[in-house]
Amino acid sequence: MKKEVVFIDGVRTPFLRSQTDFKKFSAYDLGRFALTGLITRTKIGGADIGHIYFGNVIQDINTSNIAREISLAAGLPGHIPATTTSMACISSNIAISTAVNAISMGQINVSAVGGVEVMSDIPIRFRKKFRQKLLETQKYKKPTDWLKFFKGLRPSDLLPEIPSISEFSTGETMGESCDKMAAKYGATREEQDEFALRSHHLAAKAQEDGLFDDEIIPVSVKNGEHVVTSDNGIRGDSTLEKLSSLRPAFIKPHGTVTAGNASFLTDGASAGLLMEKEYALKNGYKPKAIIRSFTYVAKKPGDELLIGPALAVPIVLDEMNLTLKDIDVFEFHEAFAGQMVTVLKALDSDEFAKSRLNRDKKVGEIPLEKLNTRGGSLSIGHPFGATGTRLVTTAANRLRDEGGKYALIAACAAGGQGHAMIIESFND
Numbered sequence: 001m002k003k004e005v006v007f008i009d010g011v012r013t014p015f016l017r018s019q020t021d022f023k024k025f026s027a028y029d030l031g032r033f034a035l036t037g038l039i040t041r042t043k044i045g046g047a048d049i050g051h052i053y054f055g056n057v058i059q060d061i062n063t064s065n066i067a068r069e070i071s072l073a074a075g076l077p078g079h080i081p082a083t084t085t086s087m088a089c090i091s092s093n094i095a096i097s098t099a100v101n102a103i104s105m106g107q108i109n110v111s112a113v114g115g116v117e118v119m120s121d122i123p124i125r126f127r128k129k130f131r132q133k134l135l136e137t138q139k140y141k142k143p144t145d146w147l148k149f150f151k152g153l154r155p156s157d158l159l160p161e162i163p164s165i166s167e168f169s170t171g172e173t174m175g176e177s178c179d180k181m182a183a184k185y186g187a188t189r190e191e192q193d194e195f196a197l198r199s200h201h202l203a204a205k206a207q208e209d210g211l212f213d214d215e216i217i218p219v220s221v222k223n224g225e226h227v228v229t230s231d232n233g234i235r236g237d238s239t240l241e242k243l244s245s246l247r248p249a250f251i252k253p254h255g256t257v258t259a260g261n262a263s264f265l266t267d268g269a270s271a272g273l274l275m276e277k278e279y280a281l282k283n284g285y286k287p288k289a290i291i292r293s294f295t296y297v298a299k300k301p302g303d304e305l306l307i308g309p310a311l312a313v314p315i316v317l318d319e320m321n322l323t324l325k326d327i328d329v330f331e332f333h334e335a336f337a338g339q340m341v342t343v344l345k346a347l348d349s350d351e352f353a354k355s356r357l358n359r360d361k362k363v364g365e366i367p368l369e370k371l372n373t374r375g376g377s378l379s380i381g382h383p384f385g386a387t388g389t390r391l392v393t394t395a396a397n398r399l400r401d402e403g404g405k406y407a408l409i410a411a412c413a414a415g416g417q418g419h420a421m422i423i424e425s426f427n428d
Helices: 027-042 066-073 091-104 128-139 143-148 174-185 189-208 240-244 277-282 308-319 337-347 350-356 387-402
Strands: 005-012 051-055 082-085 110-118 219-221 226-228 266-276 289-298 329-332 406-413 417-425
Touching (some): 005 091, 027 066, 051 091, 082 091, 091 387, 110 387, 266 277, 308 337, 308 406, 308 417, 329 387, 337 406, 387 406
Parallel strands (some): 051 082, 329 406
Antiparallel strands (some): 005 266
């Protein structure tokens, strides 16, 4: 019999726009801040943790298994195994579900999970021909061998390769794919701008009301001269007029995705603590939620690259024998406003249900008054590897604060992938 897995608590660093206050930090730094903050918050002892799983997308070759380096830097015992998970924007979702599987099967009782991304410092390589030349120098025996180094090289071979956030299989950026998907499903520019504005205004209200205080851990920068305590991408003063004035960012001149209705490059880290339920209660922990159901889906990348949540949501609802009316809290990853509007339209479409889900009727309409009421990735930010744990943390906190029973979490990811999870509030 599978054991029940509970979510004890979660924390995160502030999520900051890249090239701002976190620009001198590495993913290793932010990851250890988050994990150390979790340990301090929960008082978990290193001897209790059975495995650590941390998501990361753009990996530094020096810390390729960043979960292990974060674990050691946080002062945890060296005997704890650590695994880095990578599944694009759902990298820490897979960290969580991998830990859930290990705990439910009785392999471990406790796992620290999370994710981290620093877009201010991405690895930039030399081009392949130049890299090969550099590797050849390891075989050089004498100074004269260097005379042949530039043989066959062109000036263009010395230029760096700057990574592009695009699909390897299609060559399209995620923004281009979102533009096509929005057009296909009739997600208008006005709808997208309105959704983005909603996200920023809700996040600003949540920030003002202190609703993020329970999940954000302060980070000291500039040798203690400054302490960062809040997200800096939230634009509470934004207006529909400002958003509507922005030009298309990807497909010009007729695209609908702009810098204002897309999530921005973000630096940040998150961490959460999962336990086997009886172990948690026996050791004096008060869980916030129970992990009930989760799934992952995928389709071939193309004009529906980000449709994943619309495919994943009905799977977890059916598994739990629930409908959207049974869900009290919805926390969806907002990669783009166009992606969110499209997913909401698809779930509320009979035609989509019949042609894509093999269902007689639509999944239903998600009530906006229950969806991302504290903002989302469009406003808070989206550090690729960290967002999944943020979603679960926020969902669990909302269940507690709002007196709800079930929360539905969903996210899209590069590669045409998607994820959905249902958690239940924990009651004594």
